Amino acid sequence: MPNGHLVSRASDYIIYSVEAKNIDAVVETFGPSTKLGAIVGGQTSCKAPEITAFEKHLPKDVSIVSCHSLHGPGVDPRGQPLVLIRHRASDADFAFVERALSCLNSKHVYLTRQQHDRITADTQAVTHAAFLSMGAAWSANNQFPWESPRYIGGIENVKINVTLRIYANKWHVYAGLAILNPDAQKQIKQYAESVTELFKLMLAGQREEFSNRIHAAGKAVFKDDRGKDLLLRDEVLDRFSLGTIPEKRLKNNHLSLLAMVDCWWKLGIVPYDHMICSTPLFRMWLGITEYLFRNPALLEECIDTAITDNTFRADDLEFTFAARDWSSRVSLGHFDGYREKFEQIQNYFAPRFPEATRLGNEMIKTILEKTRED
Template identity: 80%
Template sequence: MGTAWAANNQFPWEIPRYVGGIENVKINITLRIYSNKWHVYAGLAILNPSAKKQIKQYAESVTELFKLMLGGHREELERRVRTAGAAVFKGDGDADLLLQDEVLDRFSLGELPPERQRVKNNHLSLLAMVDCWWKIGIVPYDHMICSTPLFRLWLGITEYLFRKPGLLAEVIDTAIEDNTFRADDLEFTFAARDWSERVSFGNMDGYREKFESIQKYFAPRFPEATRVGNEMIKTIEENMRKKEQT
């Protein structure tokens, strides 16, 4: 996401369509990663065979879902998205979600636009994440004991999307009918494939070069993003504890 935003010369918290709800978590995850050292993520990605497999599948999921969107293949897209969601998320309703609406809107780096100005998004990055888990046979809840705060945030927003039937239906409609995010999705698809190739080749120098160029672009907002991200992580961890106790 950071690579795509930088390629489009965007600071997403300054664009109304990227402020509020799920978008807040996407932005904070991105900035939290880029505020750290490149070698932390390069090591996790390149030196772990399981990570290489997941990254490769994620890039493939992004590409295949984007092609379905471009081609207007609604039935195939909906069938694939809902099959993946059913394999990963077993809960009914949204009462016990790790992230709730008031939490998502509270942690914003930008000014929230009026509800009537909210721009619908197809959330390709999140659809692809669940598709990736499904394709590889991963149920993320089985791995929570060793999960990182960033993983919990990522799980929280994918769970939020897939366990709200109305929102998921809106996302599928948007993916087929709305071109607002097409340029962003194109850059995101390029980015996912490029990162996957750098990881598959074990290219540490290439990883560092790419990471640090994006890091430099977003650096001015790191202090604020770190503060907001810490608060968001604290909230989701409290919700996880409550969930485990019930």
């Protein structure tokens, strides 16, 4: 078709697959040309601006059924959650959308737009912020972590591979969710505050206060017996390393993981409540966090390392700066600032994207298969 107007006039079912920040302008342009009685939906990760645009610019006779696949393009959609939002549609129109999307063999989850945005913020926003901050810290230190013996082992492999996987994608995939979702903004802000406050306690050597806070957060988030770990153990994930594995693993305080649980605690979020809508990245992040907090010896090692060992101080400093910087850019709504920072770091890591993407896909596949078995 020469243009979107003719597409809209001819189509019975239309899906707007555009960046969240552009959804209003695109729907304003082509929405009025929508075919009489058609079904319209969108695939953005933030539904508030999407549904608002549909309500504002689409004819009243048009049905609105939106969707969102909760996984990245490199993940097999079979069995993964696919959110369906029946905002304005007859039973017949909604059934048609379900049939049309059934070819993905995903697990349909039915939510309102408000539920979707809250759950998406809970399961994605802070997860992305943590990995983005890691990449920013490593690039600021002019460091490729897989070349350092400090970042070795299963937990470190998850951090490295997923960070590179995120930076190998388009910046707007993460910017739209972070900036346009109010719940996401609040959570990213709290994560930056948790990182900062814990880092200050580490610098001051306040072991008792630091330890009490970590244990209180862990008790609140992991208070019930949830059965088996969601993620494979260190020794299993070792094979997904980008670098060589030395004989001895250096101790790490895992500030990024400690701050995540502190953030969930402060916000009253129980991550298990949203597992039906969780992305593979979130399940991996929750899995390694759970593994750390359910291993008393490893958790105490992290606390002791945080207070007494300066090995990771420079990395932790840059990580704290990065978390605060990402939060500021998100709070100010700076799409251009977000893009500039993202692409600068993206260029730094670009040479390793092909290998990291391959390893990341294998790791996600293995972990998903393991969780299905459990």
